[in-house]
Amino acid sequence: MVIGTHHGKFHADEVFAVAMLKQLYPDARIVRSREPEVLSQCDIIVDVGRGEYDHHTTDKVFRENGLPYASAGLVWRDFGTKVVRHLGCNEENSDSLTDIIDEKLIQAIDAIDNGIDLEKDARIKGVSELVGGFNPPWNSDADENFAFQDAVSFATQILVNQIKSEIGRIEATAVVKEAYEHRSDKALLVLDTFCPWTDTLFELDVNSEVLYVIFPDRSGEYRLQVVPKSLGSFEARKPLPESWAGTEGDELNALTGADDAVFCHPARFIAGAKSLTTILHMAKLALNE
Template identity: 45%
Template sequence: MKLGTHSQTFHADDVYATVFLLHVYNDAEIVRSREEDVLKSCDIVYDVGRGKYDHHSRDKMYRENGIPYAASGLIWRDFGKQIIKNAGIQEADVIETIAREIDEEMVQPLDAIDNGIEIEKSLPILDIASVVRLMNPAWDAEDSEDEAFQKAVSITNVIFSEYLNKKLAGYRAVPIVKRAFETREMSQLLVLPKGCPWEKTLLRLDQKKEVLFVITPRKNGQFTIQSVPPQSGSFAKRKPFPDDWGGLEGKQLESVTGVPGSVFCHTGLWLAVAASLDGAIQLAKLAIDA
């Protein structure tokens, strides 16, 4: 299998498209060229050549939400579900959901940037597209662009693989969160038997917005209490911890709360830690009643 993309300066679009394809054809040869005869020898050509996986023509394809496809999005559209299936997921509805979420969270921003659409940022941030762009050789360097591209693909492959693994791990946690939600003793408090991703599942299940805090065990034997956000990814809180807890730890926090084994409360009032499950429940109940 030969995969063909353009030579010279690379961007996150062609690098991520390469990574996606390597998750399907892991022993493929990567050919970087702008020569038509060279690209004709490739099985799949993307981000160049004006073919199926090039988005540089006037009749480019758009998603229903108006975000145009770039090469990474076109490749993900056609190969994303196979990648997820290769990772061990077999349920068609779960594959469909994960593929859509990855497109929304990772691929659409990449496509937007490559198509010249401004991504709104409240603060400057070195995003994944910027990281890939930095890997191009400096203007006065004599480094090989092809070697730099291979390095970018290797690093990006690690990023995407970890991202995909965490996404799949979230779905493996769904039954754990669902059972804890259905069997909870207090409507405002969710206690999980193990630390796992809970936010998206809980927000989907908790239609009445009853749960205010979630308790999870930590690997060191302590327990974390987190305030539930109103929506996924938000820094807001359905209910914060009391103001006078913020930034306190150890004996200071114990003195204010009256709970032995109180370990820490974040200044942002969204997270607290206790040495035992009983202590965590006591802290959560105090915060609920405050």
């Protein structure tokens, strides 16, 4: 397998396109050129050559939402489902996960390369800027092809992390639903394992009943976390008590009447304790305040 793309300054769209293809063809050789006779020897060509994975034409291909594809999106459209299955997603969820990755990551990359400003994806814009930063400076004699390979490695890690994170979120859905349906206190969601809960909770909790979530963390301690007013917001439905803000250990124990409270973040969005008994006690205090 030989993957072709253009030489010269590279951008996030072709870097991510190559990173996607390398998941499926890890031994593929990358050729960077604009010469037709060189590109004609490639099996797949991205972002150059006027082929199916080059968006530099006046006859652009558009998504249903009106956003034009760049090379990353075109490759993801055709290979994304295979990539997510390769990384562990089951067949039942693979199509929906492919769409989720496109919406959360790929569309913003495509928009930037097509000169479209997506205000809602401002956080993702940094990804394109960081990938672009792998280009050698104008006054450097660094090898451009080595820089491109470094950028592909960086993009690969971002892509793989995003996919595995979304697979984890999907697999956690049943855990969150079970805990939600068996709440003893409507305002408190208690999870028996650490897992992603935010998206699923917002789908279930249409009346905004849950104010706090309790879960064990990876260290074996327990956490009490606020539920935000909306996805992506830092504003809580009910912040933790103001008197707890920034306190730790003995000071927090004195405030709560506990003996193994660990901390409360100064922003009052999360607190910790060593035992489930104490974190439940702290949750009740916070709910009653």
